[in-house]
Amino acid sequence: MFISSQSSAPSFRDFTLVMPAVAVGNVGQLAVDLIVSTLNMSRVGHIHTDCLIPMAGNDPYASSKEDGEELHTPAEVYAAAELKLAVLQIRAPILQSKTKRFRQLLVSWIKSSGFSRTVVLSSSHAYQRDDQQLQGTPLRYLVTPSLLKGSADALKEMGWREMERVPAFPGLTDGNTEPRLCIPGGGITKGLYTDSCKEDLPLAVLLVFCSEGDNIPDAFALANHLNDWLHLLDDNSKQPNKWKIPTSWSLLFGNGIPPALF
């Protein structure tokens, strides 16, 4: 459940919540890292739950050594009041046996906090795309009926592609099986989406097809895609690198090389 790290509980009424799904390539989480780091958001609380594997570390967004000594937990909420934006960052895997409960926890927290809309950043296995999906942009979106009411025009204007429904058993020409939503490698994304539809929550999913590897370009693509809609960064200069990479992204692929190797 949410525990504030300040003296009083913050208000999230009418805020937009951006959160990642722990999914293939960790793309959603990397994109959220970019958002928090660039907008210099401050932490306002923790989601303290037994559904995540515990981990702890110093401030991953610290720019200097002095303010780097602040303990951070697996699920934290950051806020930027002037943008009416709240961001939940999840840093640890969800325990397999507790995925359903974690989804319920999130849905009830979203409801009780009064967010005006929630955006889930996610990803899906690129190798499971069908022939149609192999062409064009790897970015997809999904919206719950509740959010569609308000955002249909904006989505149409941006020309985004909705996530396709796929037949349950491809190849079988059984007339009874209707196409259904499938997000392989997306973690709790599909569950969260269907739960939100049921609970009539305004929720959108933004996902990118990717594979495991160096997923930093995928994170940039997803963050830019989100920015096209929400306009989080006010920049008129079309410079490519407007996102600030946090210090925690160093050494993603291992230590320095021992000189004796050569």
Add this chain to the structure above:
Amino acid sequence: MATFFGEVLSVYSRAVEEDDDELDENEEDEQIRRELEEKREVHLHWSPEVSESLKSGNKLQCSNFVLAVGQNASSFLSVHILSTANWDTIGRASAWNERSRAVTGQSCEESACVFYRHKDNPTVLICQVSCYVAEDQLFQWTEKVFDCLQHRELNVTVLSDTSVADYKTADYLGGSSAPFLRSLHTSAFGDQPVCQSLEQPNIVTGLPAAVLNHCQVHRISAVVYQCYSDVIGPDSVTMETYKPVLTKLGRSIQLDLSPSTDALRKFVRTTDLQSNLYI
């Protein structure tokens, strides 16, 4: 996924496991799942006197809680602190998981997770954890233990062993630098740690992390001293690395600062051979 050579490989994701579509579980599956969960529950077994006290609603008065996670940390505490023989065993914790050695008939006699209380200063508690606590049991272990302690003016110190292979640094670590200490503390910790803070992008996992999370969220003063060592198993050099922590602990606890070599030898026995692959 097909490779260039035409073979088909299964793809693993570092982030998510294969998610099975949530089919409705039938009763039998649910029952099995529930039984398994019950078996994996963490149980605390206190001495009769402590149990009575807890049952009547009084939490354990505690000003200093020292937790040792790992063989070297536990042995260090045994040699330098518990050897002064002023300690009562007040309880133990048990957590069954896939790595627990199957002991037929009775429950583990040499318990891998024991709580001690100082005889003269009963607000000082020590806990040695040398067993494996699984990922899904970490939160529960921490909650259950801390539920028994009163939180006001509580100071928590955690000593933890880990491998230097997990330490990420831009400069190559020559063999000479291990073992070394790094610290991580909660916002409520007001003192100075005895060593450098853990640099990015390193993190702490396992029981020390679970304790830190709990203390951070509940605003308890806590510090973790993580010892990075290149030796698996008990080793006197690794144990000596924790010595600077004694200066902080020595304020409230009586210590043995220079233990005899016999005492050290008792703890640095050769590890049980699990396999003869590397003899």
